[in-house]
Amino acid sequence: MKAGNTGNSLLMSALTACRVRLKAFIVGRTAVREDADDILQEVTWQLMKVEQPVENVAAWLFRAARNELTDRARKKRELPLADYYSADDEEGFLPEDELAETLFGVPQSPEEEYLRELLWNELEDALAELPVAQREAFEKTELHGYSFKALAEETGVSVQALLSRKHKAVLYLRTRLRHLYDELAEG
Secondary structure: OEOOOOOHHHHHHHHHHHHHHHHHHHHOOOOOHHHHHHHHHHHHHHHHHOOOEOOOHHHHHHHHHHHHHHHHHHHHOOOOHHHHOOHHHHOOOOHHHHHHHHHHOOOOOHHHHHHHHHHHHHHHHHHHHOOHHHHHHHHHHHHOOOOHHHHHHHHOOOHHHHHHHHHHHHHHHHHHOHHHHHHHHHO
């Protein structure tokens, strides 16, 4: 898909299809709601300026959002986002991007729908294995769009404790679901 006048409507359709999940992804990683809106707007603007073809718009958006979050975190040093990503995550396409697209994007074929269902089942099984506190921190920030600040207010647990819980959940899920990442990377 190519950006520009002819491709703008296609890009906007793809953006609209994954906007809710993309916003939840961003909100779960920002302390201030307005920052999340700014990041979403910036990523949308970046997409509209793309000159070369974008084959997987949702994966591109999630990667651009993660990069924007990382850049802002480095500038502000407010959230220790580096804890969630290894140094290798900075370069190139990640299997996690394709996994996010498969889980949250709009399936384009019956095969993609089937794969999406299988991945959600695997993720649900892995989440069920987590301690309740870690599962809640992960689910509410990643799947329900909570900011850490909002979750801290709701639960009475400090933001740092929630960050720690989520970090432990992410590490466990990465290990537990590694075979899915590897299969997506090969496929």
